[in-house]
Amino acid sequence: MSNKLPKELQQLLQEGLAIPANPTALTKNLKLDERRQRALSRYYLDSGSGGLAIGVHTSQFEIREVGLYQPVLELGKEEMDAFCMKSGKTIFRISGVLGNTSQALKEAQISSDMGYHAALLGLAALKSRSNEELISHCKAVAEVIPLIGFYLQSSVGGGVLDFEFWREFSSIKNVVAIKIAPFNRYQTIDVVKGVAASGRAHEIALYTGNDDNIVADLLTRFSIPVGTENVKMNICGGLLGHWAVWNQKAVELFSRIKKSSSSDVTDLLTLGVKITDSNAAFFDSRNMFKGSIAGIHEVLIRQGFLEANNTINPREILSPGQKEEIDRVYQIYPELNDDAFVNENLDKWLR
Template identity: 75%
Template sequence: MSAFLTYELKELLQGGLAIPANPTALTRDLKLDERRQRALSRYYLDAGSGGLAIGVHTSQFEIREVGLYQPVLELGKEEMDSFLNKSGKSVFRIAGVLGNTAQAVNEAGIASDLGYHAGLLGLAALKGKSNKELVAHCRAVAEVIPVIGFYLQTSVGGAVLDTEFWREFSKIENVVAIKMAPFNRYNTLDVVRGVVESGRAKDIALYTGNDDNIVADLLTEYKIPIEGKVIAKKIVGGLLGHWAVWNKKAVDLFERIKNASPSEALDLLSVGAGITDANAAFFDSRNGFKGSIAGIHEVLIRQGLLEGNYTINPKERLSPGQKEEIDRVYALYPELNDDVFVRENIDNWLR
């Protein structure tokens, strides 16, 4: 595919999409569970998600170490192709891209060859590098595939990236979006400032990855003073691990937020507080997010989409008390789960 996005794909991305970060379905012996992996993609697509992000943090970074990176991307491609043929709806296709420059360029090439539209570029492997070195790395990947920047929170391996980095990163022509997931309002503002100061505010779509602040992020319009003018910039969509579960209700809420009048904002913020509470349980915030992947799996197991809580890294386990916390938020916020939707469709997804 072309190394640059078409006009139509740019419009799709900048219009704002609900994009779940896909988990990886494994068998008890840690082989790829192809049937359930396909079911996950079918679930998200039928729920109305505007894109899929595969091979990302929620997918387990370790899939690369056991040879599952390309197979997982291939299954996702097949399901997105099938959905497009069936529905006529375009889906934005995102592949996680990680590692040193050689690895990241190789992964970008795999994703591009499979027809993915952009690479979500993680920089955790380059901790300690200067901004100049980081930007050079990003330029190399952007020569292969359009790039979505990824500000990963430090609790799960990310590094602090300053406004200067985001300004220079945003000047790369083939940067098309940024997923902001530092779980920190100050760091999030650094990204917005950097994008505006780069002069490419109109070209780069901002997506929230702040699972602790989803609704507030999507309601906020930043107004950044620069050179005697005020530039307005909104976060147009979400690319979220939290949206890997209860996805149908997340898509419905996203559409409600996009169409909300100012008078509806307060009610939506109240809904957002409940979502943050649920996320605290799913992501195990009490224990430094150690159980975040296992927590997502637990919900999908309850719904029948995953068979068991199988992870490549043996340390990725539910924390003590986390299952009870998930019980609590299930009971407190029944309006947020999409169990009925899943129950009505799961047999078809698992066919």
């Protein structure tokens, strides 16, 4: 299998997709709950998501430590295969790849062999390395599978990646996209400037992972001076843990943004504040995001997807007051949840 992304898939990625980060459904014994795992993927696909990201932060990085990385990817592949066969649609398939170079190469090969289109490459394990060492690592993995860069916020383990890193990373020919998720406007701009300076601004798709700024990111048009020209870029899609919940409404919102005119911007930005407030509850911003995975699980439990808040890392639990914060956003922003859609289809997805 070629490790280059076909043009039609690159075009799909650049047109912009709504891509949720797929959680991992576990039993109380921390075994993979296959029925509920399949239901989650079916939910996202039937909601209209254009791709799935599996084995990423929202999936729990620790699935690798308990032998669940490959099984989770396999279940996701089976559900995407079935959906594509039934619907005739193309779904963009992203795997999470991380660790040192040896581990990352192994995960990249597993992903490529399964037919995943690109790897979201996490660099948290290498955050003490120099830019030169990081770029060497990225080039090695890019020999196996197309790459999506990942700027992970520091509060959950990410390192600081500067303009020079993003310029050099973007120059790697098999880099097809970047997920920008530092939750920091200055660092977000560093990524965009780096891509612009690389000369590949029209080849690399930018995706927001800034769950605290989703709508504004998707509405922003960048104009970056490079030499004598201004390079114009936009964030074309989202690859978001936040979209693991209330996904059908998220897809509707994404479609509305893609079709919006200048007269819609104020209303959309107002809606964006409500979404950020909801994210603060889900991701536990008051406690430096310690309850981010547990918060996503809590919503999925309420909707019937998960049986309990089972996580591999025993420290991944709801923070004090977080459940009450989720109660609050459920109450004051009823237009954001997709509970009715889930209620109509849950039995089918859990079959």
